[in-house]
Amino acid sequence: MSIKTKISVFAVAIGLMSSGVNASVATAHSDNAPLQNGIIQTSQASSIITKKTFSFGDLGYGESIRLQGSESTAYIGFGSRLDEVVSKASLHFDFTPSPALLSMVSHIKVYFNNQLAGVVAISDGMQGQKGDVDLELDPRLFTDFNQLKFELVGNASMSCSNPNDNSIWTEISSQSTITLATQKTKINNDLSLLPAPFFDSRDMKHVNLPMVFGEKLDLNEIKAAGIASSYFGALAQWRGASFPILDDQLPKNDAIVFITNDSKPDFLRDFPDADGPRIQMISHPADPYVKLLLIMGRDSEDLITAVKGLALGQDLLTGPSAKINSAEQLVPRIPYDAPNWINTDRPVALSELLTEGMTLQVEGQNPPPISLHFRLPPDLFTWQSNGIPFDLNYRYTPPLRDHSGSRMSLSVNNQFVKAFNLNTSGESNDNTHLRLPLLDDDLLGNGQVVRIPAFQVGSKNEVKFEFGFASSVGGKDQCQTMQPSKNYAVINSDSTIDFSGFSHYIEMPNMRAFANSGYPFTRMADLSETVVVLPKQPSTEEIQTFVNMMGVFGSHTGYSVLNVALTDNWNESDLEDKDILTIGMTPELASINKEKIENIQLVASNRIVQLPSKNETQKGQNWGASSGKNQQVSDSVSINTTGNFAAITSMESPYTSQRTIVSVLAQTPESFALVNEALNDSGKVSAMFGSVITLRDDEVASFNVGEHYYVGELPISQLIWYHFSKHPLVMALLAALLVVMVTIILFRVLRRIAKNRLNTEEDE
Numbered sequence: 001m002s003i004k005t006k007i008s009v010f011a012v013a014i015g016l017m018s019s020g021v022n023a024s025v026a027t028a029h030s031d032n033a034p035l036q037n038g039i040i041q042t043s044q045a046s047s048i049i050t051k052k053t054f055s056f057g058d059l060g061y062g063e064s065i066r067l068q069g070s071e072s073t074a075y076i077g078f079g080s081r082l083d084e085v086v087s088k089a090s091l092h093f094d095f096t097p098s099p100a101l102l103s104m105v106s107h108i109k110v111y112f113n114n115q116l117a118g119v120v121a122i123s124d125g126m127q128g129q130k131g132d133v134d135l136e137l138d139p140r141l142f143t144d145f146n147q148l149k150f151e152l153v154g155n156a157s158m159s160c161s162n163p164n165d166n167s168i169w170t171e172i173s174s175q176s177t178i179t180l181a182t183q184k185t186k187i188n189n190d191l192s193l194l195p196a197p198f199f200d201s202r203d204m205k206h207v208n209l210p211m212v213f214g215e216k217l218d219l220n221e222i223k224a225a226g227i228a229s230s231y232f233g234a235l236a237q238w239r240g241a242s243f244p245i246l247d248d249q250l251p252k253n254d255a256i257v258f259i260t261n262d263s264k265p266d267f268l269r270d271f272p273d274a275d276g277p278r279i280q281m282i283s284h285p286a287d288p289y290v291k292l293l294l295i296m297g298r299d300s301e302d303l304i305t306a307v308k309g310l311a312l313g314q315d316l317l318t319g320p321s322a323k324i325n326s327a328e329q330l331v332p333r334i335p336y337d338a339p340n341w342i343n344t345d346r347p348v349a350l351s352e353l354l355t356e357g358m359t360l361q362v363e364g365q366n367p368p369p370i371s372l373h374f375r376l377p378p379d380l381f382t383w384q385s386n387g388i389p390f391d392l393n394y395r396y397t398p399p400l401r402d403h404s405g406s407r408m409s410l411s412v413n414n415q416f417v418k419a420f421n422l423n424t425s426g427e428s429n430d431n432t433h434l435r436l437p438l439l440d441d442d443l444l445g446n447g448q449v450v451r452i453p454a455f456q457v458g459s460k461n462e463v464k465f466e467f468g469f470a471s472s473v474g475g476k477d478q479c480q481t482m483q484p485s486k487n488y489a490v491i492n493s494d495s496t497i498d499f500s501g502f503s504h505y506i507e508m509p510n511m512r513a514f515a516n517s518g519y520p521f522t523r524m525a526d527l528s529e530t531v532v533v534l535p536k537q538p539s540t541e542e543i544q545t546f547v548n549m550m551g552v553f554g555s556h557t558g559y560s561v562l563n564v565a566l567t568d569n570w571n572e573s574d575l576e577d578k579d580i581l582t583i584g585m586t587p588e589l590a591s592i593n594k595e596k597i598e599n600i601q602l603v604a605s606n607r608i609v610q611l612p613s614k615n616e617t618q619k620g621q622n623w624g625a626s627s628g629k630n631q632q633v634s635d636s637v638s639i640n641t642t643g644n645f646a647a648i649t650s651m652e653s654p655y656t657s658q659r660t661i662v663s664v665l666a667q668t669p670e671s672f673a674l675v676n677e678a679l680n681d682s683g684k685v686s687a688m689f690g691s692v693i694t695l696r697d698d699e700v701a702s703f704n705v706g707e708h709y710y711v712g713e714l715p716i717s718q719l720i721w722y723h724f725s726k727h728p729l730v731m732a733l734l735a736a737l738l739v740v741m742v743t744i745i746l747f748r749v750l751r752r753i754a755k756n757r758l759n760t761e762e763d764e
Helices: 012-019 219-239 300-312 511-517 540-557 588-593 671-677 716-724 728-763
Strands: 006-008 039-041 049-055 065-067 072-079 084-095 107-112 115-121 131-139 146-153 169-173 175-186 211-213 244-248 253-261 277-281 291-297 322-324 347-349 361-363 370-375 388-391 394-396 405-411 415-421 448-453 460-468 470-474 478-480 487-493 495-497 505-508 530-533 566-567 578-581 602-604 605-611 633-641 646-653 660-664 694-696 700-703 709-712
Touching: 039 470, 065 072, 065 107, 065 146, 072 253, 107 415, 146 169, 169 460, 211 219, 219 253, 219 300, 219 540, 219 566, 244 540, 253 300, 277 300, 291 300, 511 646, 540 578, 540 671, 646 671, 660 671, 671 694
Parallel strands: 211 244, 211 253, 253 291, 530 566, 530 578, 578 660
Antiparallel strands: 006 039, 049 175, 065 169, 072 146, 084 131, 084 169, 084 175, 107 115, 107 146, 277 291, 277 322, 347 495, 361 487, 370 460, 388 448, 388 495, 394 487, 405 415, 405 460, 470 478, 505 709, 602 605, 605 633, 646 660, 646 694, 694 700
């Protein structure tokens, strides 16, 4: 039976006795729910029906879906939440069929979870016109992860049917929608369900997880909230996440509640005191379909231990409550070891890049592309690189003859790299030595190595393999199609991509690296070399900003910020050899070095901004590339006004060279919301660069101004060549001087040799 129709119930009373927790509090869910063999029946679903509609674009299919050729297929995947039951579902899709398709013999078949859901016949008048179709989806077929399949069966000629005729196609709009009518269902208070229902991987939408605190709030409790948000941010990944802060308020939805013995929200005022770090799941006091995750402790230090236990020990948790005896990192993290970042110390097998549900095999007459995604460290120095070695092996259904037109196309970030012909051997040719440099020079090297163009460091990269199988037509009347009914293609999992051998070196400040990957803070996945400085009495909005930013960092690295340091003091000893993140304008920040921070100041309603002489974006440049000369301040603007306005600035730390301060500023407490919104908006992130970012309601402006510095190390020869390359005139003068010096030296040496030879001849 599906998990959507019945959910296992654990022995709550036994679990509570073993954990020493008051059973009457822990079993806030209905005790009179009908049980059958330990199962909560779906009759306990809420009577309230919620309607959800999401487009194919919301599911990650941003472009229209093309079905090319007869029997071509396309797949759409989506999930249904653990705590919801689908009572009704429908599909609405817009499509445009080719003008060449023949009616009666052309149609689109729609499958839902491998069951035929409907057939759309192409009738006269529909060809070349946009149409729309509504289909009901059987709610009994819903599982945790669901799949729609569209299959085109088309013909363009009654006399000579070629399934791969280019005129046989259909486009399905990305604005097509799936609508679900859902009802909440009761689930057991069981920690083994974590991270559900607080984060459900089946749910594709933005994660919104409130965090609730009591009246007394100190830095350790704020840090615990930051670790929790980074844990759920790492799970949310591309979905994005927000963590609204609720001060002593009863949440309406699933939420995390932080409790110490002397600081409890009013709605849990009578909750038993904790005997140490604990995690417990309870039902909402007013809504049995909503769950609360309690992070408990005797004091705020215990909260940090408890939330570390959640981040590190999720797979060990069972029952309604668990006591965390200890949660420690036995081996310190090393730079650039974030789970979301590809390993740059060795060749990486493509099988290591696969995520859940992905495969390196495709099938079909026109199989969909095989795509792999990964991130690179933002400071990977690829300047003047010939490319990245890629040992590629693949297998496929062999064509009927060589040079049939069948090929595999390789692209990087939607940029075509090269096409490989498919032959009758059915696999890549081990005897062919291939290398694709950045320049058109096929004479480079030996070895079975493909060189691919440099990737976008820091951002998410995509490598795509697209197999195209050509059909042939023969026979007496040239109408007999000779092609297997289904083709298969596999990229061997032992194929490797190699980013080793590259140095780490980057010009700073670099807000593009910060916005795309949280650099330099995420250089250590656990933020062990980061100090966050908050004001002495932080506002709720400033705490909110800290918690949300830790969630963003977690989504970049895939790891929790277990060792971030949090302080409200500007002690030099605490800030030395650390990257510093400040939230909120503080007098201490202004007193560090006024000349370095005067690029932007926000005081009350006054905004003072210093601008460079030339505002140039660096789009298209590698982040390791130089931005040229420092942009000196040439203009200053001071404005008194109202409205939402925030800024993010960066400069070198005054305490340690090659360390960075990033400051998040807002003119009003409400303006801090602009920062979280911008960092979760891929469109706005792409517009961020330089050293200063200003944020208004719907706009982002970036400025590259002030002193620049470099972080990382390069071999001495490459370091000299890189920095002198920015000054070609100086290089030319040095080259001329070097030629003159070498000429003088050679002249003197040769003259001495000639003189010695002449003296020897005279002596003889």
